[in-house]
Amino acid sequence: MSLPATFISAVEHLVPGDRRFDDPLSTLAFGTDASFYRLIPKLVVRVEAELEVVELLKLAGAHQVPVTFRAAGTSLSGQAISDSVLIVLGDNWNGREIRGEGTQIRLQPGVIGAQANAVLAPFQRKIGPDPASINACKIGGIVANNASGMCCGTAQNTYHTLAGIRLVLADGTVLDSEDPLSVTRFFATHADLLAQLGELGKQTRANSALAAKIRHKYRLKNTTGLSLNALVDFDQPLDILSHLMVGSEGTLGFISAVTYNTVPDHPHKASALLVFPDVESCCRAVTVLKQQPVSAVELLDRRSLRSVQDKPGMPEWVKGLSNSACALLIESRAASQSLLHEQLQLIMASIADFPLEKQVDFSEDPAVYNLLWKIRKDTFPAVGAVRQTGTTVIIEDVTFPIEQLAEGVNRLLTLFDKHGYDEAIIFGHALEGNLHFVFTQGFDSEAEKTRYSAFMDDVTQLVAVEFGGSLKAEHGTGRNMAPFVELEWGHEAYQLMWQIKRLLDPQGILNPDVVLSDDPQIHLKHLKPLPAADAIIDKCIECGFCEPVCPSKGLTLSPRQRIVIWRDIQAKQRAGIDTRELEAAYQYQGIDTCAATGLCAQRCPVGINTGDLVRQLRGRDANKQRSADWLANNFHRTMQGARVMLHVANGARLLMGAPLLSRTSAAISKASQGRVPQWSPAMPQPLQCLQLPAAIEDSRPRVVYLAACVSRAMGPAATDTEQMPLLDKTRALLEKGGFQVVFPAELDSLCCGQPFASKGYSEQAERKKQELIDALLKASRGGLDPIYCDTSPCTLRLLENGLDSRLKLHDPVKFIREQLLDRLDIRPQKKPVAVHVTCSTQHLGEAQGLIDIVRRCTNEVVIPEGIHCCGFAGDKGFTTPELNDHALRNLKSAVQHCEEGISTSRTCEIGLSQHGGIDYHGLVYLLDRVSQPRA
Numbered sequence: 054m055s056l057p058a059t060f061i062s063a064v065e066h067l068v069p070g071d072r073r074f075d076d077p078l079s080t081l082a083f084g085t086d087a088s089f090y091r092l093i094p095k096l097v098v099r100v101e102a103e104l105e106v107v108e109l110l111k112l113a114g115a116h117q118v119p120v121t122f123r124a125a126g127t128s129l130s131g132q133a134i135s136d137s138v139l140i141v142l143g144d145n146w147n148g149r150e151i152r153g154e155g156t157q158i159r160l161q162p163g164v165i166g167a168q169a170n171a172v173l174a175p176f177q178r179k180i181g182p183d184p185a186s187i188n189a190c191k192i193g194g195i196v197a198n199n200a201s202g203m204c205c206g207t208a209q210n211t212y213h214t215l216a217g218i219r220l221v222l223a224d225g226t227v228l229d230s231e232d233p234l235s236v237t238r239f240f241a242t243h244a245d246l247l248a249q250l251g252e253l254g255k256q257t258r259a260n261s262a263l264a265a266k267i268r269h270k271y272r273l274k275n276t277t278g279l280s281l282n283a284l285v286d287f288d289q290p291l292d293i294l295s296h297l298m299v300g301s302e303g304t305l306g307f308i309s310a311v312t313y314n315t316v317p318d319h320p321h322k323a324s325a326l327l328v329f330p331d332v333e334s335c336c337r338a339v340t341v342l343k344q345q346p347v348s349a350v351e352l353l354d355r356r357s358l359r360s361v362q363d364k365p366g367m368p369e370w371v372k373g374l375s376n377s378a379c380a381l382l383i384e385s386r387a388a389s390q391s392l393l394h395e396q397l398q399l400i401m402a403s404i405a406d407f408p409l410e411k412q413v414d415f416s417e418d419p420a421v422y423n424l425l426w427k428i429r430k431d432t433f434p435a436v437g438a439v440r441q442t443g444t445t446v447i448i449e450d451v452t453f454p455i456e457q458l459a460e461g462v463n464r465l466l467t468l469f470d471k472h473g474y475d476e477a478i479i480f481g482h483a484l485e486g487n488l489h490f491v492f493t494q495g496f497d498s499e500a501e502k503t504r505y506s507a508f509m510d511d512v513t514q515l516v517a518v519e520f521g522g523s524l525k526a527e528h529g530t531g532r533n534m535a536p537f538v539e540l541e542w543g544h545e546a547y548q549l550m551w552q553i554k555r556l557l558d559p560q561g562i563l564n565p566d567v568v569l570s571d572d573p574q575i576h577l578k579h580l581k582p583l584p585a586a587d588a589i590i591d592k593c594i595e596c597g598f599c600e601p602v603c604p605s606k607g608l609t610l611s612p613r614q615r616i617v618i619w620r621d622i623q624a625k626q627r628a629g630i631d632t633r634e635l636e637a638a639y640q641y642q643g644i645d646t647c648a649a650t651g652l653c654a655q656r657c658p659v660g661i662n663t664g665d666l667v668r669q670l671r672g673r674d675a676n677k678q679r680s681a682d683w684l685a686n687n688f689h690r691t692m693q694g695a696r697v698m699l700h701v702a703n704g705a706r707l708l709m710g711a712p713l714l715s716r717t718s719a720a721i722s723k724a725s726q727g728r729v730p731q732w733s734p735a736m737p738q739p740l741q742c743l744q745l746p747a748a749i750e751d752s753r754p755r756v757v758y759l760a761a762c763v764s765r766a767m768g769p770a771a772t773d774t775e776q777m778p779l780l781d782k783t784r785a786l787l788e789k790g791g792f793q794v795v796f797p798a799e800l801d802s803l804c805c806g807q808p809f810a811s812k813g814y815s816e817q818a819e820r821k822k823q824e825l826i827d828a829l830l831k832a833s834r835g836g837l838d839p840i841y842c843d844t845s846p847c848t849l850r851l852l853e854n855g856l857d858s859r860l861k862l863h864d865p866v867k868f869i870r871e872q873l874l875d876r877l878d879i880r881p882q883k884k885p886v887a888v889h890v891t892c893s894t895q896h897l898g899e900a901q902g903l904i905d906i907v908r909r910c911t912n913e914v915v916i917p918e919g920i921h922c923c924g925f926a927g928d929k930g931f932t933t934p935e936l937n938d939h940a941l942r943n944l945k946s947a948v949q950h951c952e953e954g955i956s957t958s959r960t961c962e963i964g965l966s967q968h969g970g971i972d973y974h975g976l977v978y979l980l981d982r983v984s985q986p987r988a
Contacts, residue, residue, distance in 0.1 A: 090131035130531025162193025181209030199300035217312035274526035324422035335379035336459035434658030599653035604924035604940030612663035650892035672813030699739035730931030737767035761844035885913035917947035941968035
């Protein structure tokens with residue numbers, strides 16, 4: 054059924070066209086969340102203000118149009134999808150306010166959980182919830198799902214740390230529980246609703262059996278159904294309403310702000326891994342540890358340990374564990390090291406009598422405890438990585454009473470065997486009896502659907518009925534468990550939930566079929582296909598963890614959405630469906646606007662680099678092989694041509710003036726569809742033809758200086774405060790440090806191959822790379838001398854897929870950190886400096902190294918929040934400037950009090966300078982300015 058024309062017309066007047074989406078590509082892309090369900094919305098609206106939400110809800114009510122709210126879309130139970138109207142948070146929901154020295158924080162729903170903790174870190178505080186998706190999920194979703202996590206337990210979830218909430222009800226009414234005027238107005242306009250909520254609470258508390266059941270259920274981790282504990286924990290209607298919104302999954306209203314009482318974030322921590330001979334002894338230890346000063350106790354069954362035992366870096370002893378082994382990963386935190394040591398002694402003494410098969414003692418060494426936690430964190434993606442193409446990964450989330458945990462684990466293992474889920478693993482937050490079990494499932498046949506249905510029937514009967522546990526501990530009810538809410542809670546409590554739903558959403562337009570549904574088969578409908586598309590991306594589980602670091606998200610597609618659309622294109626083609634229109638849209642949305650820098654791979658649980666797919670697709674369309682061959686074979690002429698183009702641009706600037714040239718070039722670039730680069734005031738001036746000094750042999754240690762092609766062609770911008778070219782500045786700094794600088798022969802003909810690889814010309818790219826490696830071997834005397842590459846992307850390109858083991862190649866950060874700093878005396882400047890950590894610097898593992906070096910050079914370092922990739926992407930800043938514009942749209946406000954920015958890529962610095970309003974330079978400029986040779 055289509056949306057009413059009058060509704061669509063009203064929305065068109067309310068929300069600008071660039072924030073409304075109804076085309077097939079966009080609706081499919083937004084129809085996907087991290088769950089194994091999919092609905093295709095008829096309309097997607099990106100909202101940027103509370104007033105838009107208010108008016109949309111009024112329109113939805115007037116026209117009986119269902120709506121669903123969406124934050125990050127990392128939810129696992131199907132609660133963030135819609136076949137009607139999907140309301141998605143835009144950029145402007147990122148407000149945060151710290152109160153009382155960090156004891157409280159007020160957050161808008163678009164703030165990513167990790168960002169909230171980052172602003173609280175100076176106060177040694179954090180928000181209570183700590184879901185595994187905290188680097189991607191947003192506050193709106195954390196509150197709406199009452200998400201918890203490994204250290205959160207029940208005491209520190211949103212429900213128990215809620216200090217205030219601002220919400221929009223289904224009728225468009227705004228209520229801010231912290232604003233007395235708003236509360237007074239609400240009491241005047243919604244007295245009847247509040248009275249009914251108060252009466253429901255009174256009746257529930259008076260019903261001793263029901264009240265006892267509710268209290269019992271919530272001593273466990275429980276997100277099944279609505280938060281009925283609000284009716285027994287509070288007697289004031291406003292408190293009841295505020296806490297009912299927590300965990301309501303968008304079915305009772307829209308949350309536009311929340312205030313948390315924060316919790317301590319103790320700086321001292323230690324972790325240990327204890328392997329018990331069997332599940333029973335492991336779970337008995339959990340009941341003892343529950344009384345000890347532990348912050349997290351994670352259970353891993355033998356299957357989960359087996360799933361990661363062959364991964365790089367895993368201890369060899371994991372392979373030798375017995376088949377019945379079961380492990381606990383334990384963490385303790387404290388405000389001081391002495392207190393931590395006291396706690397560790399207490400913990401180990403409490404379980405000293407338990408037999409252990411293997412033990413990794415408590416360690417405060419980050420290298421040790423990070424490896425231990427890597428074992429835990431790699432279990433879920435390990436199952437996803439080995440699943441059969443076309444199947445999905447399902448992670449279920451149940452709670453057993455902790456005293457019955459061992460029996461619960463063994464009974465689940467029995468169900469895996471009964472239903473043929475041989476790959477299934479169990480891990481979880483043992484202190485709360487909260488277990489996650491992960492298995493793979495196909496939905497492409499009725500037999501597979503029937504198997505899944507039978508398995509879920511058995512699981513729900515086991516957990517909810519036999520053990521009185523909860524079917525959803527922290528992942529939310531969604532559509533996944535909606536048919537089983539009554540099974541867990543019983544008829545009386547279930548009807549109470551429906552009373553609340555009808556009271557707050559009388560028309561049933563808020564996220565229908567989520568949490569509560571009349572359809573007993575809803576969990577078996579709208580199942581998401583994961584068809585084979587390409588080996589690069591077939592392991593994608595569509596979790597969305599990649600999205601926060603993608604520079605094109607919000608402009609076009611995110612990595613997750615690129616994969617979704619490409620899967621759909623491939624499936625349609627196999628079915629004989631014409632995909633030309635979809636492919637034409639994907640060319641720009643998916644291919645042309647991808648930076649292909651691979652930051653998504655760092656966040657992806659299964660390590661997928663969506664940029665690899667994009668480069669492959671570009672290679673499919675790379676049909677100018679002869680031109681690419683000529684450019685590769687005559688690279689010195691290519692360099693000359695680049696300098697000529699920069700000369701022409703500089704001449705045009707002098708002739709026309711910067712403002713006119715900027716407008717004219719933008720128009721020409723747009724008309725040529727990016728074939729003519731766009732000029733900006735940050736455009737480099739040309740360097741003259743390369744003239745390098747002859748090497749003079751002396752007693753100084755040698756370093757081979759590999760100046761990247763951009764460093765050999767591009768000088769500083771005309772308006773830059775630094776007018777010495779990077780090549781000269783770098784050479785001078787290296788000589789200041791006492792090095793003899795030598796250059797590879799025929800430098801102007803050399804290239805790492807990156808420009809060819811990014812355009813899809815892999816053969817030419819590899820040929821240039823090998824030529825450069827040969828030249829570096831010769832220049833470094835067979836690898837005797839270290840090599841300094843002045844541009845991080847080129848360093849990464851050379852190191853990818855292996856480099857001749859004889860070569861000692863360094864990017865600027867690594868060389869300065871390891872070999873130059875000790876040769877210099879540094880007097881830090883007082884002026885603040887902005888730092889941009891390039892994508893390649895992150896891939897090289899030198900992000901913290903860069904920040905640490907800059908901190909030695911200046912008293913104040915500014916790292917702009919939320920800018921992970923600048924989107925310049927080699928030449929995309931010239932040919933597709935909107936990608937760079939979008940990626941850096943918030944840069945200027947973040948660096949406005951800085952006079953200079955630092956990076957390690959000349960092309961990135963062009964876009965950064967343009968959008969930041971300050972000059973960005975290579976790291977060597979700052980270091981040279983504040984240093985002197987060490988005596």
